[in-house]
Amino acid sequence: MTGERERPDLTEIEQNAMHEVEVGVEWMLRAQGHLLAFHHAIGHGMDHLDAAEQPLRDAGYPALADHIRDDLLSRGVTADDRWTYSVVEEFQRSFLPALTEFESEARETITDGRRHVAERAQEKTWRERANR
Template sequence: MEEFPVAKSSQRRRPDGVDDNTVEALGKLSEALETVERARGYLYDFHQLVGGADIKLDEAATMFENAGHPDIAAKIRTELIGLNVLDGRWTFQVVEEFDDGYWSTFRAVEKHARDNLVQGVRHVFEAEMKEDRRTEGRVGHEPEPPH
């Protein structure tokens, strides 16, 4: 296991007594949360794409009517427009259920771990890796932005 020096920035410093294994575990938990955040973004993309498609169905139905195909237009209007994407749910309900359940719980557990193990400090693992990899005194390698 590679050891990283304690970050010099007081904002991201590893609290006294916190071992490398704990910092690595918190780093992995943070990485998992970041992956879920990306998945959440895709869920919102899904929500907006399906909603946009539903609106386009109105246009398609009108176009079928104008082209002399009222039966196709009626089928679109009665069977597709307004159809639940999951049992009893439109996409906004899927997003809300995900946000209120899995996503909120994940964030709370990750925060609980940080609060209890490193006094709430975020990204300790990454801050220590940055400190190890940067060149002291080199422009663009500063430990923190200027305040």
């Protein structure tokens, strides 16, 4: 235990609900990581296309080099021409704060601000079982 006070009046339904909220938020945070990985992967791929432009031109393929320069490097990755950094920023600016605010509100309302109540209950049960 971490020294956080117990709340014996927390029902199993409340405990399960908060567990689902917390796990949902954790998955959304993982999604943010995937968005960042996507952003970095696109950037890395674009760097390679940029590096290919001049060798294609030097090898006698100016149309392919022009296609990289004019059509691929200059465009966004979404249908509305947004770049990956824009998608990451929008997620971080709009969705993520609303999500974390909701989690905080739910935690304060249901568990008096305590986190991971389901895991703490599981830890307590398993330790009690081990000590028998």
